[in-house]
Amino acid sequence: MTCGINNSRVLLAHGDGGLLSREMVRDIFLKYFNNPLLGQLSDAAVFRLKGEKVATTIDAFVVDPVFFPGGDIGKLAVCGTVNDLAVSGARPVYLNASFIIEEGLLLTDLEKIAAAMAEACVEAGVAIVAGDxxxxxxxxxxxxxxxxxxxxxxxxxxxxxxxxxEPGDVVIVNGSMGNHGLTVLTAREALGLEGALKSDCAPLNHTIFHLLSGCPGVKLMRDLTRGGLASAAKEIAESCGMDMLIKETAVPVDREVRGAAEMLGLDPFYLANEGKFLAVVTAGEADKALELLHESIYGRDAVIIGEVRAGRGSVYLQTALGGTKFLDLLAGAPLPRIC
Incomplete structure (x- = not known):
């Protein structure tokens, strides 16, 4: 079922970053807005403006609850946009912010959100220069x-x-998977599972540019937000026209996340992250890439999780038991309002 004429209404699953999200973008938005920049469907549009190579991106944040362990909607809004620019190779400089506020929101909560945004801007080294x-x-x-x-x-x-x-390139992530998505879900439903769970929400631009400055073998990066590692890997494989092999035992997942995910029947590979990215690096510079990442607070747990292989856009997961299964886009399990 697609979001075309056979689907008369928007579903929550259209916002989970998975299969229905992609179909909605393809069947409606690209139908009317498509152009060479938008058609790349990357984290940011990169183009030249009066000789300068620039990147721009935009994102809306509707996370529920607005305050959660490790962050809030304000910190998330700044970090999410900074990270989309950074994984596109850009040094973030300026942000714009627009607020839709419901009557009755406590002004003290609004101030907390604004303060969190300001703190995240200081850490990232950016400024909010326009708003509404x-x-x-x-x-x-x-x-x-x-x-x-x-x-x-x-x-x-x-x-x-x-x-x-290219075939033979290695796939690296900068830390554990699923922390943000599971933290928000458990806080929303008041499941009492939080314990040590904490969102990984963080600005990654300094970590990424420390990597890029010393490792020219970095070929591609993606922010692992909605749809998680699995959906991002599938999108990369399809866009590159190559396969990707990921080793399940190599992917870092915190013990608390793994335990809570098993209890709730969720797969950490499909849970959202807000402080994690995937990098494709030439094999000969993999050790250098890890060395540089380990020097940063947001990269100290970076590991190689797989490799690029010749193929047609499939992602294979080598399981802990030695078998192999396909990873595809998130489908049929809506995880709304994660970011």
Missing amino acids: TKVVPRGHADKIFITTSGVGIVPDGLDLGYHRP
Whole structure:
């Protein structure tokens, strides 16, 4: 079932970053808005403006609850946009922020959110330079929604893109999977499973550019947000026209996340992250890439989890038992309002 004429209404699953999300983008938005930049469906659009190579991106944040262990909607809005620019090779410079506020929101909560945004901006080294606010009646929103856009500068000579990966390249992630998604879900449902669970929400631009400055073998990066590692890997494989092999035992998953996910019947590979990225690196520079990542607080747990192989866009998971299974886009398990 697609989001075309056979699907008359939007479902929550259309917002989970998986199969239905992709079909909605393809069948509606690309149908009317498609152009060479948008058609790449990357984390940010990269183009030249008066000789300068720049990147721009935009994202809306509707996370529920707005406050969660490890962050809040304000920190998330800044980090999400900064990270989309960074994995596209851009040094984030300026952000814009738009707020839809529901009547009745506590002004003290609004101030906490603004303070968290300011703190995240300081850590990332960016500034919010334009914004807008709208207030809607009670029941016409849910506390607060934030949309942030950003612009960054891409260094000359840096080339990241789906055209670059080749068979033999290694796949690296900078840390454990699923922390953000599971933290938000358990906080929302008040399941009492939080314990040590904490969102990984963080600005990754300094970590990423420390990597890029010392490792020219980085070919491609992706932010592992909605749909998690599995969906991002599948999108990369399809866009590159190559296969990817991921070793299940090599992918880091915190004990608390693994235990809670098993209890809830969830797969950490499909859970959202807000401080994790995937990098495709030439095999000869893999050790250097890990060395550079381990020097950063947001990369100290970086590991190689697999490799690129010749193929047609499939992602294979080598399981702990020695078997192999396919990883595909998230489908049929909506995880709404994670970011």
